[in-house]
Amino acid sequence: xxxxxxxxxxxxxxxxGDEAEARARAKAVAIENTVEVPEDxxxxxxxxxxxxxxxxxxxxxxPGFWSAEIGYHIDxxxxxxxxxxxxxxxxxxxxxxxxxxxxxxxxxxxxxFPGARFGAAGLRARVGRSGGYLCPVLKPQGATIAELARLAxxxxxxxxxxxxxxxxxxxxxxxxxxxxxxxxxxxVAHANAARATAGETARALYFxxxxxxxxxxxxxxxxxxxxxxDGILMIPGLLGFDAMHQLARDPSFxxxxxxxxxxxxxxxxxxxxxxxxxxxxxxxxxxxGADISVFPNHGGRFGFSRHECDxxxxxxxxTASPGRPILPSPGGGMSPERLPEMRRQYGDDAVYLLGxxxxxxxxxxxxxxxxxxAALA
Amino acid sequence: xxxxxxxxxxxxxxxxGDEAEARARAKAVAIENTVEVPEDxxxxxxxxxxxxxxxxxxxxxxPGFWSAEIGYHIDxxxxxxxxxxxxxxxxxxxxxxxxxxxxxxxxxxxxxFPGARFGAAGLRARVGRSGGYLCPVLKPQGATIAELARLAxxxxxxxxxxxxxxxxxxxxxxxxxxxxxxxxxxxVAHANAARATAGETARALYFxxxxxxxxxxxxxxxxxxxxxxDGILMIPGLLGFDAMHQLARDPSFxxxxxxxxxxxxxxxxxxxxxxxxxxxxxxxxxxxGADISVFPNHGGRFGFSRHECDxxxxxxxxTASPGRPILPSPGGGMSPERLPEMRRQYGDDAVYLLGxxxxxxxxxxxxxxxxxxAALA
Numbered sequence: 001x002x003x004x005x006x007x008x009x010x011x012x013x014x015x016x017g018d019e020a021e022a023r024a025r026a027k028a029v030a031i032e033n034t035v036e037v038p039e040d041x042x043x044x045x046x047x048x049x050x051x052x053x054x055x056x057x058x059x060x061x062x063p064g065f066w067s068a069e070i071g072y073h074i075d076x077x078x079x080x081x082x083x084x085x086x087x088x089x090x091x092x093x094x095x096x097x098x099x100x101x102x103x104x105x106x107x108x109x110x111x112x113f114p115g116a117r118f119g120a121a122g123l124r125a126r127v128g129r130s131g132g133y134l135c136p137v138l139k140p141q142g143a144t145i146a147e148l149a150r151l152a153x154x155x156x157x158x159x160x161x162x163x164x165x166x167x168x169x170x171x172x173x174x175x176x177x178x179x180x181x182x183x184x185x186x187x188v189a190h191a192n193a194a195r196a197t198a199g200e201t202a203r204a205l206y207f208x209x210x211x212x213x214x215x216x217x218x219x220x221x222x223x224x225x226x227x228x229x230d231g232i233l234m235i236p237g238l239l240g241f242d243a244m245h246q247l248a249r250d251p252s253f254x255x256x257x258x259x260x261x262x263x264x265x266x267x268x269x270x271x272x273x274x275x276x277x278x279x280x281x282x283x284x285x286x287x288x289g290a291d292i293s294v295f296p297n298h299g300g301r302f303g304f305s306r307h308e309c310d311x312x313x314x315x316x317x318x319t320a321s322p323g324r325p326i327l328p329s330p331g332g333g334m335s336p337e338r339l340p341e342m343r344r345q346y347g348d349d350a351v352y353l354l355g356x357x358x359x360x361x362x363x364x365x366x367x368x369x370x371x372x373x374a375a376l377a
Numbered sequence: 378x379x380x381x382x383x384x385x386x387x388x389x390x391x392x393x394g395d396e397a398e399a400r401a402r403a404k405a406v407a408i409e410n411t412v413e414v415p416e417d418x419x420x421x422x423x424x425x426x427x428x429x430x431x432x433x434x435x436x437x438x439x440p441g442f443w444s445a446e447i448g449y450h451i452d453x454x455x456x457x458x459x460x461x462x463x464x465x466x467x468x469x470x471x472x473x474x475x476x477x478x479x480x481x482x483x484x485x486x487x488x489x490f491p492g493a494r495f496g497a498a499g500l501r502a503r504v505g506r507s508g509g510y511l512c513p514v515l516k517p518q519g520a521t522i523a524e525l526a527r528l529a530x531x532x533x534x535x536x537x538x539x540x541x542x543x544x545x546x547x548x549x550x551x552x553x554x555x556x557x558x559x560x561x562x563x564x565v566a567h568a569n570a571a572r573a574t575a576g577e578t579a580r581a582l583y584f585x586x587x588x589x590x591x592x593x594x595x596x597x598x599x600x601x602x603x604x605x606x607d608g609i610l611m612i613p614g615l616l617g618f619d620a621m622h623q624l625a626r627d628p629s630f631x632x633x634x635x636x637x638x639x640x641x642x643x644x645x646x647x648x649x650x651x652x653x654x655x656x657x658x659x660x661x662x663x664x665x666g667a668d669i670s671v672f673p674n675h676g677g678r679f680g681f682s683r684h685e686c687d688x689x690x691x692x693x694x695x696t697a698s699p700g701r702p703i704l705p706s707p708g709g710g711m712s713p714e715r716l717p718e719m720r721r722q723y724g725d726d727a728v729y730l731l732g733x734x735x736x737x738x739x740x741x742x743x744x745x746x747x748x749x750x751a752a753l754a
Contacts, residue, residue, distance in 0.1 A: 028678070035517035036545055037733030042517065051519030051551070075549060076518065082588045082615040083547035086639055090544070090615070094642030094673055094709075096680045140412035140419065141453065142428030167467070168413055170460035172452060174428070211459045214619040218592035238459040238467070240617035242591040262463055265471030266643040266651035274643035296471055301405070303473045332471075356414030 007071030009056060009104040010088050014066045015097030015272055019058065022066035026055040029068070029098055032091045034076045051076050053087075067101070074108035081113065081242040081288060093273065101276040103283050105322045115323015117248050118256045118291045120316075120349045123327055126230070126256065127161050129202040131348050132376040134159070135329065136369065137355040138184065139166035145175045149187040151365070155358075156191035156204035158366040159373035162292075162351055163188055165209040167235055167260040177220065181208045185228030205230035207258050217243050221253060231256040231291075237263035241288040248289020258329065258351075259290035268308075277308040282315020286323045292351050296332030297342065306345075313346055327351050336368065339375050352376065384448030386433060386481040387465050391443045392474030392649055396435065399443035403432040406445070406475055409468045411453045428453050430464075444478070451485035458490060458619040458665060470650065478653045480660050482699045492700015494625050495633045495668045497693075497726045500704055503607070503633065504538045506579040508725050509753040511536070512706065513746065514732040515561065516543035522552045526564040528742070532735075533568035533581035535743040536750035539669075539728055540565055542586040544612055544637040554597065558585045562605030582607035584635050594620050598630060608633040608668075614640035618665040625666020635706065635728075636667035645685075654685040659692020663700045669728050673709030674719065683722075690723055704728050713745065716752050729753065 016022035030053030267274035296302035331353025393399035407430030673679035708730025
């Protein structure tokens, strides 16, 4: 019990009027996320001593808010990621005034959830260059496979590093998954062949969006790999974090994974519920196996602050977090004009998304991508 | 285009200072959830006319808030539930001041997402009685299989209708799934046999909690069925809504499903993001195939209001919603003393959860359940 590595810790921000209330709330969270019974009926021994969450520390944070550290034993988790998240913020997600701010993993968490297979260093090796990755997005949904393939080819040929499908490309009739992915993989392969012929050593990676009926997602990911995709995009907020985690863990899959933030907004938008930006889009994405974590940059269509974006980038790179450092991927309405400023903020180990803003380039698409490529170099 | 059934509609609450701003925000949501490109580069024809979301109506709701109705064509969805949710509130979940309040399905939505297999009427037939269902919860996690089996047997024998595993019972070493489920199914079967011998026509249903690695959830659900479970509990907020939906759709599975609200709190706790209570815990749970939707009752440990709980119950029962009416299941720290009041609020077609509060009954457990059973009759 005195082993400091005995438990992993979760830091929560609690709304409370005074320390006594804060301690009572912390105790309520510790119980709610584990044994979920009134304190006076928790069985003594193993359940009270090991399974139940334990309040480790409660300190004032700001007027009306307290920072509480709660320790959880891995026995409350077992080895499944859904149950890990259930312990971190399952029922307590329904409490008002309880926000998970950080995670301090222990050896048990690190061994069960080893994180990304590739991470920042692995992606660098796959692309074949360093220095910030340019990532055009294939869209809009409703476009034909031929139109998407042309966009994929032309952006790859012009020097893009990662060619990512829009997360709205699912399995619609306009571009069904089983026909689309081989065609786009082929388009990017042709562009890479031309780049190699021209003496380039770096190549573009094509990331297919994998979604669909829950029990088929695993097979679809392998189908994308068989069709020639270099990586996949997934939406953990719709498929569950473990859909991504299982693929990251599977050595026979072995492709990098990009996580998209769709449907996850409410977890970070309130100061009093959900997760801190860095915890969700950095630490938990890492732990669940993402190699790249997409989020909306400040100043675009969404309301994240510069500080919140810095927290995400820091959590992606932090060497104290579980698993390998991964690549933050700021996007969400970024214009080519903002790229130099973004580069200064996020640096080399980041994937710079360019979506709708480059679609207006028309016949100049290749030239625009090449200019952006040069701006990142 | 003039067919009123051409599109399904989602009603959003938008924060905006005036009507022009509200209309601009509605347009932004309609685009964000579908084509996700700047308006001036949306390709004319099929993509602009069919795929892109369309603002149908914007009316004032309250000072600073507007109600916007946006129509989406099923072509933007295809036939997968994750992409349906992505269209309803994917990227727009990350906008501040955008909350989805209601869904008006069309024929395309009704045919692709037919909803619960059993619903309220189907559960009534399976239990063999009407008039409010009493549902003790098997917990706490960390208890041995023998302890859980005794609790399952004794509550079933005393007249409980549904015996539900706690959602924190995953696959921990203290009670692994593969050993636990057959033992608890057996315990409830023994109690049912004794009830039948005593002349009772109603029987208790045992609901096993199914979670685990994402691509094994489907098989685990079938394993629970093979082991004798009468239904399953799932956490769509951790596994994804489609994990539940696929099982509900599968005629070879054919067991009722109870949905647990863990990890979903942030979607409803803000007035300005996420989903309205009734939409998430009523309409969307129905659409995703839940037969029973668990939520925390007002006045317990959680902060839902009476009005919010009424909205959930109404959405579960509403005959205009997609699929069969289902059973609301209020819980979250309900005491036996509150059962008569809850019965007056939720009526016959509801599952009344009793968790930690009955664990203190000790040797009087059977007697306490029998008293509650009588109070519901």
